[in-house]
Amino acid sequence: MTLLAIDGLTLSIGDQALVRDLSLSIAGGERLGLIGESGSGKSLTALAAIGLLPPDIRAEGSILLDGRQVIGAREEDLLPLRGAAVATVFQEPLTALDPLMKVGRQVAEPLARRYRREGKKLDRKALAREVRDLLERVSLPDIDRIVNAYPYEISGGQRQRIAIAMALACRPKLLIADEPTTALDVTTQAEILDLLSDLVRENGMALLFISHDLPVVARVAEKVAVLRRGEVVEQGPVTSVFGAPAHEYTRTLVSAAAAFDKALEPAQ
Amino acid sequence: MTVLAEQQEDSARRTRRSLTLSIGLLLVGLHLAVALLTLVWIPYDPTGMTGGRLEAPSWAHWAGTDRLGRDLFTQIMIGSRIALIVGAGAVAIAAAIGVTLGVLAAFATRYLDDALAATFDILIAFPTLLLAMLVVAATGTASLLSAILALGIAISAIVARLTRILAKRVLAMDYITAARTAGSSWPSIVFRHLLPNIWPTLSVNFALQFGLAVIAEASLSYLGLGAPPPNASWGRLLQEAQGTVYTAPFGAVAPGLALVSLVIGMNLLADGLRDIGDPTRRRSR
Numbered sequence: 135m136t137l138l139a140i141d142g143l144t145l146s147i148g149d150q151a152l153v154r155d156l157s158l159s160i161a162g163g164e165r166l167g168l169i170g171e172s173g174s175g176k177s178l179t180a181l182a183a184i185g186l187l188p189p190d191i192r193a194e195g196s197i198l199l200d201g202r203q204v205i206g207a208r209e210e211d212l213l214p215l216r217g218a219a220v221a222t223v224f225q226e227p228l229t230a231l232d233p234l235m236k237v238g239r240q241v242a243e244p245l246a247r248r249y250r251r252e253g254k255k256l257d258r259k260a261l262a263r264e265v266r267d268l269l270e271r272v273s274l275p276d277i278d279r280i281v282n283a284y285p286y287e288i289s290g291g292q293r294q295r296i297a298i299a300m301a302l303a304c305r306p307k308l309l310i311a312d313e314p315t316t317a318l319d320v321t322t323q324a325e326i327l328d329l330l331s332d333l334v335r336e337n338g339m340a341l342l343f344i345s346h347d348l349p350v351v352a353r354v355a356e357k358v359a360v361l362r363r364g365e366v367v368e369q370g371p372v373t374s375v376f377g378a379p380a381h382e383y384t385r386t387l388v389s390a391a392a393a394f395d396k397a398l399e400p401a402q
Numbered sequence: 403m404t405v406l407a408e409q410q411e412d413s414a415r416r417t418r419r420s421l422t423l424s425i426g427l428l429l430v431g432l433h434l435a436v437a438l439l440t441l442v443w444i445p446y447d448p449t450g451m452t453g454g455r456l457e458a459p460s461w462a463h464w465a466g467t468d469r470l471g472r473d474l475f476t477q478i479m480i481g482s483r484i485a486l487i488v489g490a491g492a493v494a495i496a497a498a499i500g501v502t503l504g505v506l507a508a509f510a511t512r513y514l515d516d517a518l519a520a521t522f523d524i525l526i527a528f529p530t531l532l533l534a535m536l537v538v539a540a541t542g543t544a545s546l547l548s549a550i551l552a553l554g555i556a557i558s559a560i561v562a563r564l565t566r567i568l569a570k571r572v573l574a575m576d577y578i579t580a581a582r583t584a585g586s587s588w589p590s591i592v593f594r595h596l597l598p599n600i601w602p603t604l605s606v607n608f609a610l611q612f613g614l615a616v617i618a619e620a621s622l623s624y625l626g627l628g629a630p631p632p633n634a635s636w637g638r639l640l641q642e643a644q645g646t647v648y649t650a651p652f653g654a655v656a657p658g659l660a661l662v663s664l665v666i667g668m669n670l671l672a673d674g675l676r677d678i679g680d681p682t683r684r685r686s687r
């Protein structure tokens with residue numbers, strides 16, 4: 135079944151189009167990479183998919199999220215979709231967590247919402263236990279300390295793991311990750327990517343993975359859409375798009391990544 | 403700079419902060435204690451002729467007497483109570499109106515937000531005192547309540563503008579978008595994330611506005627637009643002392659000192675408060 139079907143999406147501000155005639159779809163359990171340079175409209179597309187566009191940006195076309203039209207929908211109709219159908223992880227681990235709330239409470243919040251959604255009893259102990267389970271699943275060390283820590287007291291990589299745990303707490307059918315590793319160092323980046331791939335697979339979630347970095351997309355996604363200046367120039371399975379790029383822009387992306395690999399080789 | 407020097411500077415800064423906070427608490431606490439005391443005990447009847455006219459300060463009359471022979475220290479003590487009521491009342495009203503409108507503007511669509519922002523700016527461009535005079539004129543009578551209401555409304559524009567800016571900054575953060583994608587409702591965003599995150603800055607501003615409200619009320623009273631005796635404020639005492647300021651300067655100096663000490667106390671408190679409520683600034687652990 136198709137979880138997210140974007141068809142002919144155009145986003146504009148005034149008479150300037152930021153995204154033009156974009157179409158893509160993600161089926162249940164499928165992992166799609168959205169790749170493109172900075173400013174190409176990746177984040178706006180993601181925000182449009184969850185109905186959280188800035189108020190001055192106009193959307194045309196169709197976005198079906200879990201079978202429901204998002205464009206033009208009222209806030210109260212979108213609310214039940216959020217969390218249940220979709221959750222997000224963002225780029226900046228520093229701003230992705232509320233600086234004034236202890237980490238444990240932040241993870242407990244979406245969890246409590248899911249309990250209510252599923253009609254489960256809100257039992258403090260069960261909630262606390264599942265918070266710890268979630269933190270364990272995202273491979274955080276020293277959980278006793280981290281549960282009671284403020285975001286500024288833990289590292290960037292740890293914060294991003296918390297953000298992932300919060301998204302997992304929702305048990306969404308689709309996880310949107312908007313450049314979740316861009317702000318991290320290379321080692322941490324690889325760890326988070328592997329964690330994300332494992333978790334998505336284990337839970338049967340679909341993934342919309344946004345990045346400007348080709349190797350990163352190739353690592354987690356099976357399908358890819360290449361975005362350039364608000365337009366999709368090419369899409370298909372990762373192997374064919376990156377293996378035999380049809381569009382000029384994709385070719386530059388691939389050769390840039392290849393050149394980078396080559397530059398690293400002598401050092402290894 | 404070496405780590406050691408940095409640490410030393412940091413601890414010096416902390417000491418300075420806590421000293422500021424202590425002096426602020428002391429001054430405000432003193433006024434609060436006096437205000438509470440007046441509820442159960444005052445040295446003299448504030449309206450009775452309890453001494454000669456325009457007596458200089460003495461053991462019997464610590465701040466001297468006014469031109470009707472009434473004890474000034476008693477009136478100044480009552481003035482503390484009035485000032486605290488005015489400050490707290492005005493700030494409470496300003497907070498209720500200002501924070502609500504500011505948050506509303508931050509959430510609103512572009513046009514409503516622009517309209518509200520412009521309204522705040524226009525209201526702020528009016529001198530607080532002038533605005534307050536208009537409100538007092540509109541309510542008809544000069545009473546303590548009308549003064550509080552007037553100042554509360556005048557200050558609410560300042561609070562609204564600050565709240566709007568702070569709220570917009572917080573609402574643009576990823577954790578807000580993440581919470582919204584995860585299904586948080588508006589009330590939950592406002593009460594769990596937004597208000598706690600703007601509170602540290604707002605509370606500092608409230609303390610400053612408290613001091614300004616006390617000054618503004620004194621000015622209103624000085625102009626004869628404040629509460630009449632026996633609930634006279636320091637501004638009223640200053641006005642009454644005006645005619646005799648050369649022959650009996652203590653009549654103006656004493657309430658003036660009371661006013662200044664409370665306002666300085668509030669400002670120091672505001673300064674010291676800056677660190678509290680923001681865990682990232684509490685670096686002592």
Ligand SMILES: Nc1ncnc2c1ncn2[C@@H]1O[C@H](COP(=O)(O)OP(=O)(O)O)[C@@H](O)[C@H]1O
Pocket residue numbers: 147152170171172173174175176177178179188191
């Ligand atoms: N709130 C906004 N108002 C106006 N323009 C915006 C807004 N948000 C993004 N844009 C513009 O839309 C374009 C795409 O932005 P974005 O989706 O954030 O790019 P990406 O995520 O691919 O780096 C950029 O040119 C950006 O300047």
Ligand SMILES: [Mg+2]
Pocket residue numbers: 176177178312313
């Ligand atoms: Mg982006």
